[in-house]
Amino acid sequence: MEKTITIENVTRIEGHAKITLTLNDDGKVDQAHMHVTQVRGFEKFMQGRPYTELPGITARTCGICPVSHLLASSKAGDGIMAVRVPKTAVNLRKLMNYGQILQSHALNFFYLSAPDFLLGMDSDPAQRSLFGIHAANPEMAREGVRLRKFGQQVIERLGTKRIHSNWVIPGGVNAPLEPSLREAILSEIPEVKRIATKYLDWFRGQLPQFSEYAQNMGQFNSLFLGLIGREGELEYYDGHLRVVDAAGNILVDRLDPDRYAEIIAEAVEPWTFLKFPYYRPLGYPEGMYRVGPLARLNIARKAGTPMAERYFEDFRSLEPGAVNSSFYYHYARLIEILHCIEKIEELLSDISILDTHVRASAGVNQLHGVGCTEAPRGTLFHDYKVNRDGAVEHINMIIASGNNNLAMNRGVLEAAKAYVDGTRLTEGMLNRVEAVVRAFDPCLACSTHALGTMPIQVELLAPDGERLDMISR
């Protein structure tokens, strides 16, 4: 008899979701769906606003990565103004983006995911948090918080606020960097480098013991998409789009992000508010691709900074071709933390970062603008059409986590097949299913354009829809 298990709400992720698992007559998992349960409406209610206000408004999509929206929105505005942003302003924007990626990654690893690694997948759910980490390893908790604080302070020192700064605007940024703040950030680099390296080495050392998870938690073939630098190095702000397949072959390269719609289309399913972007040439749902840390390291040929390079090479040696296990998102995330610190140091070491010409101005010169950046969770697109007065008429936002929607659903299915025994549910089984979602670090508040809290509930349903069992938190 067919049954359905519902996990509601999914815990330790950003946003709200539930998971339903449908079991076949033998009690084995047949289908899995991750439902994003709420809607936001930004693309609608921003219509009619001046495009110059959109960075400030779209930043409110999220409290975790407002900087990513500020950047993508301002870049779309740059396109509408058709200006060349001053080089120092570009570098200051990049600096803020590195701070953003670093703090968000530290949040996912130390606060949300590490409890599973340090305490175990079957440990007491009440302990699986930063507090549990603090009880087991106070130094790890402190240093995790320290890393995140560094990233948040980079944002604050540039934009005066940690969350929802208005510093990035179409044409550049609205204030230059204070020399004393440059020195303050530089003085903290050695400490955060040491912490980042320490936990990279720790996690690398743990990998053999997680090999079973690597096999079962989202191990499947997909495409990978992201921004890439001119020489194949990691890139988060400029660059072009590249798509590689599961074997690492390049399918699309040197594509201007303005032309994203040529390769990305979006599908809609009735059971979730999150759309399903897919790689257009392969169709839906075959055109499943992944974005984010795993994808960025898979499309790159090198890290581009000396310390991260060593780990990058090790990462790429995990699997031939592209690294396909979603479990390795975590390793990729830690490598990116180190890379971000190195890039922050590199950008600040050039004294031209203090240049005071940081804003270009212009009116409406183009009626269409696309802004693309790498957010912590992957490639983010803001696409605006305006009238000649600069009022926004049409908006499309493709959010980083949304790109991963097909892959997250696939990962949930794989993990559920491996771990869930439909005849008897245990909390640890469900935590393994949730852990796959967590590996992607989805920010569902943004991506769905949803609002509220995300609990997890797993329901076991009979084919006629009767609820046979349920676990929820």
Add this chain to the structure above:
Amino acid sequence: MSEIQLTINGQAIKAAEGETILETARANGIDIPTLCHQEGVTPTGACRMCLVELDGTNKLLPSCVTRAADGMVIRTDTEKLKRYRRTILELLFAERNHTCAVCVSNGHCELQSQAQAHKIDHVNFDYRNPQLIVDLSHERFGIDHNRCILCGRCVRVCDEIEGAHTRDMRNRGIATLIITDFDQSWGEASSCTNCGKCVEVCPTGALFIKGLGAGEMVKNHELVPGLVNTREVVHAKN
């Protein structure tokens, strides 16, 4: 001009005959909150933020349009007045769409600073959430009716200082809307001289310079009083 004597908040004050209570109070360091008042143009008493209590009458008087008189005993900051002012502010917030965090005038807005001064942390009325237009048709300036509190400063400044009378109001009560010329879009209003004085006197982010992001619109409050003062000096010379 003869001198009069009155009492404000227990303080004995001398004033020139013909001054308003508001002018007298401010000249003596006593602030009375205002929103529609604009130094240099005719007061209208529209917003009622400047209401004061006067001994001998149970009516509250708008201090911006009430002349100070000899022997008046006035109170400007009683609990009753504060309560009324909070209610006025709450009604303004409920009437249109004031989203401070993403507004061009965030941090530089008179409505916002009055709300902070009156310790408003929530609104007791249901928000009306009207859908009002944002007119961006002017080359340099925009008007967002969602943020307009109908103070009428822009109408008076355009009429009395610039002499263009591009702006006026249409409809009545809650349906009132600021218009340009014969209710045309601003970009089509041929009488507009593009001087921007209306933008500088607007207390909120309703009138703004295009191209600015959240919090970037800082109004020049000295512009209109300065112009008026200069004119008076030039006039006196001639």
